[in-house]
Amino acid sequence: LIDMEYWLACNEERAAQARFGAVMCCCGPCAMYRRSALLLLLDQYETQTFRGKPSDFGEDRHLTILMLKAGFQTEYVPDAIAATVVPDRLGPYLRQQLRWARSTFRDTWLGLRLLPGLDRYLTLDVIGQNLGPLLLALSSITALAQLAFTATVPWWTGLMIALMTMVRCSVAAFRARQLRFLGFSLHTLINIFLLLPVKAYALCTLSNSDG
Secondary structure (H helix, E strand, O other): OHHHHHHHHHHHHHHHHHHOOOOOOOOHHHOOOOHHHHHHHHHHHHOOEEOOEEOOOOHHHHHHHHHHHOOOOOOOOOOOOOOOOOOOOHHHHHHHHHHHHHHHHHHHHHHHHHHHHOOHHHHHHHHHHHHHHHHHHHHHHHHHHHHHHHOOOOHHHHHHHHHHHHHHHHHHHHHHOOHHHHHHHHHHHHHHHHHHHHHHHHHHOOOOOOO
Protein backbone atom coordinates (compact mmCIF):
# COMPACT_ATOMS: atom_id res chain seq x y z
CA LEU A 1 0.00 0.00 0.00
CA ILE A 2 2.88 2.39 0.76
CA ASP A 3 4.43 1.58 -2.61
CA MET A 4 1.17 2.41 -4.38
CA GLU A 5 0.69 5.52 -2.25
CA TYR A 6 4.09 6.81 -3.38
CA TRP A 7 3.34 5.97 -7.01
CA LEU A 8 0.11 7.96 -6.86
CA ALA A 9 1.77 10.89 -5.09
CA CYS A 10 4.44 11.14 -7.80
CA ASN A 11 2.77 10.00 -11.00
CA GLU A 12 -0.60 11.62 -10.38
CA GLU A 13 -0.33 14.47 -7.88
CA ARG A 14 3.08 15.89 -8.76
CA ALA A 15 2.75 15.08 -12.46
CA ALA A 16 -0.51 17.05 -12.55
CA GLN A 17 1.00 19.96 -10.65
CA ALA A 18 3.92 20.13 -13.07
CA ARG A 19 1.51 20.39 -16.00
CA PHE A 20 0.16 23.55 -14.38
CA GLY A 21 3.50 25.19 -13.69
CA ALA A 22 4.90 24.10 -10.32
CA VAL A 23 5.43 21.00 -8.20
CA MET A 24 4.40 22.07 -4.69
CA CYS A 25 6.60 19.54 -2.85
CA CYS A 26 9.80 18.06 -4.29
CA CYS A 27 10.30 14.89 -2.23
CA GLY A 28 13.58 14.85 -0.34
CA PRO A 29 15.15 11.63 -1.70
CA CYS A 30 13.81 12.26 -5.22
CA ALA A 31 14.79 15.92 -5.73
CA MET A 32 17.71 17.69 -7.38
CA TYR A 33 18.37 21.43 -7.16
CA ARG A 34 20.58 23.78 -9.09
CA ARG A 35 23.54 24.57 -6.80
CA SER A 36 23.34 28.32 -7.37
CA ALA A 37 19.66 28.33 -6.38
CA LEU A 38 20.29 26.26 -3.26
CA LEU A 39 23.17 28.48 -2.10
CA LEU A 40 20.98 31.53 -2.52
CA LEU A 41 18.39 30.09 -0.10
CA LEU A 42 20.66 28.06 2.15
CA ASP A 43 20.48 30.40 5.16
CA GLN A 44 16.67 30.45 5.11
CA TYR A 45 16.58 26.70 4.62
CA GLU A 46 18.92 25.89 7.51
CA THR A 47 17.14 28.23 9.93
CA GLN A 48 13.62 26.98 9.33
CA THR A 49 11.29 27.98 12.17
CA PHE A 50 7.59 27.83 12.96
CA ARG A 51 6.05 30.27 15.44
CA GLY A 52 9.53 31.23 16.59
CA LYS A 53 10.66 27.65 17.26
CA PRO A 54 13.26 25.73 15.22
CA SER A 55 11.65 23.20 12.90
CA ASP A 56 13.61 20.20 11.67
CA PHE A 57 11.09 18.19 9.66
CA GLY A 58 9.20 18.75 6.43
CA GLU A 59 12.37 20.28 5.05
CA ASP A 60 11.67 19.09 1.50
CA ARG A 61 8.28 20.83 1.28
CA HIS A 62 9.75 23.90 2.99
CA LEU A 63 12.63 24.11 0.53
CA THR A 64 10.23 23.74 -2.39
CA ILE A 65 8.14 26.66 -1.16
CA LEU A 66 11.29 28.76 -0.67
CA MET A 67 12.33 27.99 -4.26
CA LEU A 68 8.93 29.02 -5.62
CA LYS A 69 8.89 32.19 -3.52
CA ALA A 70 12.31 33.11 -4.95
CA GLY A 71 10.93 32.80 -8.48
CA PHE A 72 12.46 29.45 -9.43
CA GLN A 73 10.53 26.72 -11.24
CA THR A 74 9.97 23.20 -9.95
CA GLU A 75 9.49 20.36 -12.42
CA TYR A 76 8.48 16.70 -12.36
CA VAL A 77 10.66 14.28 -14.33
CA PRO A 78 8.70 11.06 -15.01
CA ASP A 79 11.66 8.95 -16.09
CA ALA A 80 13.86 9.75 -13.07
CA ILE A 81 14.72 6.79 -10.84
CA ALA A 82 15.26 7.17 -7.10
CA ALA A 83 15.27 4.93 -4.02
CA THR A 84 14.12 5.72 -0.51
CA VAL A 85 13.62 3.98 2.82
CA VAL A 86 10.03 3.55 3.98
CA PRO A 87 8.57 2.46 7.34
CA ASP A 88 7.98 -1.27 7.67
CA ARG A 89 5.97 -1.14 10.91
CA LEU A 90 2.82 0.68 11.90
CA GLY A 91 4.34 2.87 14.63
CA PRO A 92 7.06 4.44 12.46
CA TYR A 93 4.55 4.83 9.63
CA LEU A 94 2.13 6.82 11.80
CA ARG A 95 4.97 8.99 13.14
CA GLN A 96 6.03 9.69 9.55
CA GLN A 97 2.47 10.63 8.64
CA LEU A 98 2.29 12.92 11.68
CA ARG A 99 5.43 14.78 10.55
CA TRP A 100 4.12 15.03 7.00
CA ALA A 101 0.73 16.31 8.12
CA ARG A 102 2.28 19.05 10.26
CA SER A 103 4.60 19.98 7.40
CA THR A 104 1.69 20.21 4.95
CA PHE A 105 -0.36 22.41 7.27
CA ARG A 106 2.62 24.62 8.18
CA ASP A 107 3.91 25.25 4.70
CA THR A 108 0.44 25.78 3.32
CA TRP A 109 0.37 29.00 5.34
CA LEU A 110 3.83 29.88 4.01
CA GLY A 111 2.75 29.23 0.43
CA LEU A 112 -0.64 30.97 0.48
CA ARG A 113 0.79 34.20 -0.90
CA LEU A 114 2.28 32.25 -3.80
CA LEU A 115 -1.03 30.91 -5.02
CA PRO A 116 -2.44 34.05 -6.71
CA GLY A 117 0.60 34.09 -8.99
CA LEU A 118 0.30 30.40 -9.88
CA ASP A 119 -2.26 28.54 -11.95
CA ARG A 120 -5.80 28.27 -10.59
CA TYR A 121 -5.48 24.49 -10.63
CA LEU A 122 -2.66 24.68 -8.09
CA THR A 123 -4.81 26.84 -5.82
CA LEU A 124 -7.58 24.25 -6.07
CA ASP A 125 -5.07 21.46 -5.47
CA VAL A 126 -3.60 23.05 -2.32
CA ILE A 127 -7.06 23.80 -0.95
CA GLY A 128 -8.14 20.24 -1.69
CA GLN A 129 -5.11 18.74 0.05
CA ASN A 130 -5.96 20.61 3.23
CA LEU A 131 -9.76 20.66 3.19
CA GLY A 132 -10.24 17.19 1.69
CA PRO A 133 -9.17 15.26 4.82
CA LEU A 134 -11.24 17.60 7.01
CA LEU A 135 -14.35 17.03 4.89
CA LEU A 136 -13.76 13.27 4.90
CA ALA A 137 -13.40 13.36 8.69
CA LEU A 138 -16.62 15.36 9.00
CA SER A 139 -18.45 12.89 6.77
CA SER A 140 -17.15 9.94 8.79
CA ILE A 141 -18.09 11.53 12.13
CA THR A 142 -21.56 12.42 10.82
CA ALA A 143 -22.05 8.86 9.57
CA LEU A 144 -21.01 7.38 12.92
CA ALA A 145 -23.33 9.80 14.74
CA GLN A 146 -26.23 8.77 12.53
CA LEU A 147 -25.51 5.12 13.25
CA ALA A 148 -25.22 5.74 17.00
CA PHE A 149 -28.22 8.03 17.53
CA THR A 150 -30.71 6.78 14.95
CA ALA A 151 -29.64 3.15 14.55
CA THR A 152 -29.81 3.63 10.78
CA VAL A 153 -26.97 2.81 8.43
CA PRO A 154 -25.54 5.84 6.56
CA TRP A 155 -25.74 4.16 3.18
CA TRP A 156 -25.28 7.29 1.09
CA THR A 157 -22.12 8.34 2.90
CA GLY A 158 -20.59 4.88 2.61
CA LEU A 159 -21.63 4.54 -1.01
CA MET A 160 -20.15 7.91 -1.97
CA ILE A 161 -16.82 7.19 -0.25
CA ALA A 162 -16.67 3.72 -1.86
CA LEU A 163 -17.52 5.15 -5.29
CA MET A 164 -14.84 7.85 -5.10
CA THR A 165 -12.33 5.24 -3.91
CA MET A 166 -13.05 2.85 -6.77
CA VAL A 167 -12.92 5.63 -9.38
CA ARG A 168 -9.51 6.73 -8.15
CA CYS A 169 -8.14 3.18 -7.92
CA SER A 170 -9.54 2.24 -11.34
CA VAL A 171 -7.91 5.27 -12.98
CA ALA A 172 -4.60 4.41 -11.28
CA ALA A 173 -4.85 0.77 -12.37
CA PHE A 174 -5.52 1.87 -15.96
CA ARG A 175 -2.68 4.42 -16.04
CA ALA A 176 -0.16 2.10 -14.37
CA ARG A 177 -1.39 -0.92 -16.32
CA GLN A 178 -1.40 -2.84 -13.02
CA LEU A 179 -4.52 -4.41 -11.52
CA ARG A 180 -2.93 -4.34 -8.07
CA PHE A 181 -3.97 -0.69 -7.78
CA LEU A 182 -7.55 -1.85 -7.29
CA GLY A 183 -6.30 -3.14 -3.94
CA PHE A 184 -5.37 0.39 -2.97
CA SER A 185 -9.02 0.75 -1.98
CA LEU A 186 -7.93 -0.78 1.35
CA HIS A 187 -6.02 2.41 2.00
CA THR A 188 -9.33 4.24 2.41
CA LEU A 189 -10.00 2.30 5.61
CA ILE A 190 -6.48 3.11 6.87
CA ASN A 191 -7.07 6.73 5.95
CA ILE A 192 -10.39 7.01 7.80
CA PHE A 193 -9.53 5.08 10.95
CA LEU A 194 -5.81 5.82 11.36
CA LEU A 195 -4.59 8.75 9.26
CA LEU A 196 -7.50 11.13 9.83
CA PRO A 197 -7.01 11.05 13.63
CA VAL A 198 -3.28 11.59 13.06
CA LYS A 199 -4.01 14.62 10.84
CA ALA A 200 -6.45 16.02 13.40
CA TYR A 201 -3.78 15.66 16.09
CA ALA A 202 -1.22 17.28 13.80
CA LEU A 203 -3.51 20.26 13.22
CA CYS A 204 -3.94 20.73 16.97
CA THR A 205 -0.20 20.43 17.71
CA LEU A 206 1.43 22.35 14.86
CA SER A 207 4.05 23.88 17.13
CA ASN A 208 5.28 20.52 18.38
CA SER A 209 8.39 18.95 16.91
CA ASP A 210 7.91 15.44 18.32
CA GLY A 211 7.16 12.48 16.12
